Amino acid sequence: xVQLHPIGILLALIFVTAISSLxxxxxxxxxxxxxxxxxxxxxxxxxxxxxxxxxESIPSERAVELACRLGHDQKAELVLVxxxxxxxxxxxxxxxxxxxxxxxxxxxxxxxxxxxxxxHAHTRIIRARQxxxxxxxxxxxxxxxxxxxxxxxxxxxPGADWGRTTSDLLRRAPCEVIVDKVPMSxxxxxxxx
Numbered sequence: 001x002v003q004l005h006p007i008g009i010l011l012a013l014i015f016v017t018a019i020s021s022l023x024x025x026x027x028x029x030x031x032x033x034x035x036x037x038x039x040x041x042x043x044x045x046x047x048x049x050x051x052x053x054x055x056e057s058i059p060s061e062r063a064v065e066l067a068c069r070l071g072h073d074q075k076a077e078l079v080l081v082x083x084x085x086x087x088x089x090x091x092x093x094x095x096x097x098x099x100x101x102x103x104x105x106x107x108x109x110x111x112x113x114x115x116x117x118x119x120h121a122h123t124r125i126i127r128a129r130q131x132x133x134x135x136x137x138x139x140x141x142x143x144x145x146x147x148x149x150x151x152x153x154x155x156x157x158p159g160a161d162w163g164r165t166t167s168d169l170l171r172r173a174p175c176e177v178i179v180d181k182v183p184m185s186x187x188x189x190x191x192x193x
Contacts, residue, residue, distance in 0.1 A: 045073070045074055046074075046145060047070055047071055047074055047076050047145045047146050048071075048074055048076050048077065048145055049076060049077045049078075049079065049142065049143070049144045049145055050067045050070065050071050050076050050077070050078050050079070050144055050145065050146050050147075050148055051078075051079045051081060051135070051138060051139055051142060051144035051146070051147045051148070051175075052064050052067045052078055052079070052080050052081070052110070052147070052148050052149075053081050053082070053083065053131070053135045053147070053149060054080055054081070054082055054106055054107070054110050054150075055082065055106060056102065056106055057150070057152060058150075058152065058182060059150030059151050059152040059180065059181075059182045060106070060110075060150050061109065061110070061113060061150070062150050062180055062182060063148045063149060063150030063180050064078070064080065064110045064113045064114060064148075064150075065113055065117075066148055066150070066178070066180050067119075067146075067148040068113065068114055068116075068117035068119045069117070070146070070148070070178075071119055072117055072118070072119055075119075075120075076119065076145075077119075077120050077121070077122070078110075078114050078119055078120065078121035078122075079121070079122060079123075079124060079138065079142050079144060080107055080110040080111065080114075080121050080122070080123045080124070081123070081124045081125075081126060081134070081135060081138045082103040082106055082107055082123075082124075082125050082126075083126050083127075083128050083131045083134035083135060084096060084099045084100065084103055084125065084126070084127045084128075084134075085127075085128060085129065085130060085131055085134075086127050086128070086129060087129075088129060092127050092128075092129075093127075100125070103125045104125070107123040107125070110123070111123065124138055124142075126138055130164075130165070130168075131165045132164065132165045132168035132169055132172075133168075135147070135165070135169060136168070136169070136172055136173065136174075139173055139174055139175065140174060143174075143175075144175055145175055145176065146175055146176040146177070146178055147169060147173055147175060147176070147177045147178070148178045148180065149166060149169060149177060149178065149179050149180070150180045150182065151163065151166055151179060151180070151181050151182070152181070152182040166179060
């Protein structure tokens with residue numbers, strides 16, 4: 001006569017449960033996704049290098065955070081760039097210690113934000129006559145998959161266009177441009193139409 005031991009029964013149940021779970025996992029059919037959904041997921045997962053132009057503003061800090069969130073799963077590299085705009089009346093290599101100190105401070109803050117998300121970031125300071133030209137130069141050199149641009153609009157004029165830098169980047173960037181417009185603060189009311 002076969003005698004059943006409680007430990008033997010428990011081990012048999014654990015074994016049957018484990019094998020059943022394994023077979024269920026192996027033979028389950030994943031849900032069928034529409035092709036556009038698959039393409040969108042693939043395009044976001046293709047972001048391996050993201051360029052983020054930053055300055056001394058909340059929109060720039062939010063752009064760094066957004067880029068970190070977009071690139072975190074892919075372990076994307078962030079390129080944080082600050083453009084020092086040099087007036088036409090000065091040489092491009094003129095010493096601008098105040099602007100350079102400010103640039104280092106802003107980039108350091110951007111790196112601290114990236115560290116919070118455990119995203120690798122490196123920084124660049126570039127001098128240009130216009131911000132868009134400097135950003136586009138870095139984009140050509142670094143070849144990012146996307147540019148994440150934070151913009152803030154202080155006043156809303158009906159029919160107003162984007163700022164010059166944003167418009168230039170949207171037209172001329174060699175990669176995808178993601179614009180994060182920071183909402184207007186409560187103290188800045190839109191003008192009546």
